[in-house]
Amino acid sequence: MSNGSSAELLANPERENELLVGIAQRALDQARAGGAEQAEVSVSSSLSREAGVRLGEIELLEEARDRGLRVTAYIGQCSGTASTGDLRPEVIDQCVERALAIARQTQRDRAAGLAPAELMAREFPDLDLWHPNDLELDQLAERAKLMEQAGREADSRISNSEGASVSSEASLSVYANTHGFLGSSRSTRHSQSCVLIAADEQGMQRDYDWDSARRFDALAAPEQTGLAAAERTLRRLGARRVPTGPVPVLFAREVARGLIGHLVSAVSGGNLYRRSSFLLDAAGQAILPAGISLVEHPRLPGGSGSSAFDADGVATRERALVNQGVLERYVLSAYSARRLGLETTANAGGVRNLVVEADRQPVDALIERVGTGLLVTEVMGQGVNLVNGDYSRGAAGFWIENGRIAWPVEEITIAGNLKAMLAGIVGVGDDIDTRHNLRTGALLIDRMTVAGQS
Numbered sequence: 001m002s003n004g005s006s007a008e009l010l011a012n013p014e015r016e017n018e019l020l021v022g023i024a025q026r027a028l029d030q031a032r033a034g035g036a037e038q039a040e041v042s043v044s045s046s047l048s049r050e051a052g053v054r055l056g057e058i059e060l061l062e063e064a065r066d067r068g069l070r071v072t073a074y075i076g077q078c079s080g081t082a083s084t085g086d087l088r089p090e091v092i093d094q095c096v097e098r099a100l101a102i103a104r105q106t107q108r109d110r111a112a113g114l115a116p117a118e119l120m121a122r123e124f125p126d127l128d129l130w131h132p133n134d135l136e137l138d139q140l141a142e143r144a145k146l147m148e149q150a151g152r153e154a155d156s157r158i159s160n161s162e163g164a165s166v167s168s169e170a171s172l173s174v175y176a177n178t179h180g181f182l183g184s185s186r187s188t189r190h191s192q193s194c195v196l197i198a199a200d201e202q203g204m205q206r207d208y209d210w211d212s213a214r215r216f217d218a219l220a221a222p223e224q225t226g227l228a229a230a231e232r233t234l235r236r237l238g239a240r241r242v243p244t245g246p247v248p249v250l251f252a253r254e255v256a257r258g259l260i261g262h263l264v265s266a267v268s269g270g271n272l273y274r275r276s277s278f279l280l281d282a283a284g285q286a287i288l289p290a291g292i293s294l295v296e297h298p299r300l301p302g303g304s305g306s307s308a309f310d311a312d313g314v315a316t317r318e319r320a321l322v323n324q325g326v327l328e329r330y331v332l333s334a335y336s337a338r339r340l341g342l343e344t345t346a347n348a349g350g351v352r353n354l355v356v357e358a359d360r361q362p363v364d365a366l367i368e369r370v371g372t373g374l375l376v377t378e379v380m381g382q383g384v385n386l387v388n389g390d391y392s393r394g395a396a397g398f399w400i401e402n403g404r405i406a407w408p409v410e411e412i413t414i415a416g417n418l419k420a421m422l423a424g425i426v427g428v429g430d431d432i433d434t435r436h437n438l439r440t441g442a443l444l445i446d447r448m449t450v451a452g453q454s
Contacts, residue, residue: 009047009065009170010132016045016172017184023087024176027071030096031178036073036103038114038178042311043069043087046171051140053148054163061137073099079112080104114312115334115344117179121315124308128301129187131215132170140166143222147194150226155198157237158230162195162206168216181313190216194229198237205236205408212435214302235398239408241452242399248373248426249414249448250366252397253433255379256443260294262418263287264351264438266386267327269336278389278419279327286325288422291358294322298352305437311349319345321354356440360430366444368403369427374450375400376414389418413451421445 009016020043031039045067052060069092070083080102084095148164168190176182193210209228211220220228251259265271266279279287288294298316300306309315312334320328332340333348367375380394392415398405429441 007047007134009045009172010134013130013132013170013172013186017174017186020045020172020174021176021182021184023069023092024174024182026089027069027092027096028176028178030093031071031073031100034073034096034100036075036100036178038074039072039099040114040175040177040313041069041071042173042175043067044171044173046169048167048169049135049137049140050165050167051137051144052163052165053141053144055161056145056149058141059163060165061141063137069095071096071099073103074113075100075103077108077110077112078103078106079109080106111335111338113334113338114177114179115314115348117181119314119344119346120179120181121183121309121313123315124183125299127299127303127306127308129185129214129306130170131188133168133188133190133216135168135216140168143192147192147222147226150223151194151196151230152226154227154230155234157198157200157234158196159199159204160197162197164192164194164226166190166192166222175309175311175313177313179313183309183313185307188214190214190219192219192222192225194226196229196233198230198233200237202238205233205239207232207236212304236396236408236410239396239410241411242374242409242450244449244451246447246449248370249445249450250370250373250375250400250427251443251445252375252377253429253431253440253442255376256429256440257433257436257438258379259418259421259443260354260356260438260440262384262386262391263294263422264321264331264354266389266418267321268331268347268350269333269340271386272330273336273339276387278386278417282327283330285327286423287327287419288322288325289425290325292322292425292428293320293324293357294354295320295357296351296354298346300353303353303437304435305350305352305354307352310346310352312344312346314344314346314348316346316352321351350437352437354438355432356428356443358428360428360432360441363429363431363442366427366429366442367400367405369444370400371403373400374398374409374412374414375405379414384418389420391416391418391421409452411452414448415451416445416448421448
């Protein structure tokens with residue numbers, strides 16, 4: 001067990017939280033005294049450790065201890081924000097003075113200000129997010145070695161490694177504002193990953209596996225992650241291109257999450273008030289097939305995105321974003337809501353534990369349903385235009401024939417329009433990935449253009 005001062009956050013989080021609360025209150029008091037009509041403060045403290053190995057040798061041992069303060073002052077409808085990583089009292093006061101000075105110089109913004117006081121969270125349930133482990137760096141390194149070793153020894157075709165890493169992070173945060181709201185949260189996250197390279201007479205391929213959990217003992221065994229990385233790498237050997245044409249495309253859950261992320265971005269306040277979304281004015285319209293809903297569960301115990309309040313202090317609650325295919329609301333903070341003439345949806349900082357709900361099917365059944373088409377396991381490039389929905393990205397995965405995986409593919413492009421792709425989802429896998437804030441299984445799109453060999 002570590003005895004260094006950095007581990008005090010793990011040993012006595014209550015004392016660390018008291019420190020953060022005191023800093024937040026000092027900053028608010030200073031802002032009021034300086035002329036702020038409203039003010040808000042975020043203070044955080046974190047400890048992270050990470051170890052990385054490659055080919056059995058330690059390449060990275062890192063411990064980071066961070067604290068930070070961000071304060072926003074409102075004078076009239078003008079705002080100023082300043083931040084610092086130095087939490088000495090005199091520096092906190094200087095930070096507040098900078099925020100006030102900026103507010104006095106900025107132009108009036110009718111959307112500026114705190115979220116309505118009546119929306120502030122009043123209940124703070126235990127969301128099962130805090131499971132600290134005071135792990136030494138050499139313990140993390142040993143776990144990374146076991147993970148990489150298991151992967152490298154899985155098959156003689158595993159020819160190299162890009163490394164394995166294990167990390168452990170604990171963080172505390174406090175948000176307070178001049179409504180009298182003060183909310184504290186603390187959470188832990190532990191992760192591990194392994195990246196391997198395989199080779200045969202047809203060339204080399206690379207792939208990886210990973211895991212992440214709030215509890216360290218909930219992580220997959222290191223050997224399991226290493227073996228999974230080897231299996232995923234080996235199955236890509238012998239990849240080739242495919243004929244060009246329109247075919248059904250099954251997005252594996254790892255890349256399906258990206259499609260849901262594009263939808264969330266398109267209905268988020270910032271893109272809406274900037275008029276840079278292909279889903280402008282889409283509330284109340286069908287954007288997904290009737291059998292699919294997206295429901296936010298922000299207070300899910302142990303969830304990756306769980307929180308009792310958003311970054312404005314607004315109480316979170318379970319509610320649908322999309323209900324039976326129809327977009328019910330947007331993703332709004334207090335600021336973006338005012339810009340649009342709407343009410344906040346408690347989404348300052350984004351959505352929290354957004355789950356794709358549908359009549360889910362086994363992935364094998366979806367592959368059989370494809371008949372002839374493509375299973376995408378990796379996408380590359382930045383070919384996503386949220387303004388008009390155009391989607392064109394490099395991809396890799398597997399060709400499907402007669403309802404079965406036939407061979408691995410590479411160096412292809414998949415193209416479509418996000419609006420049509422989302423409306424064209426004809427199947428949802430039951431392999432929901434619970435490690436993420438956006439929780440979806442595989443998604444089957446009825447048709448996209450796949451460009452490979454001519």
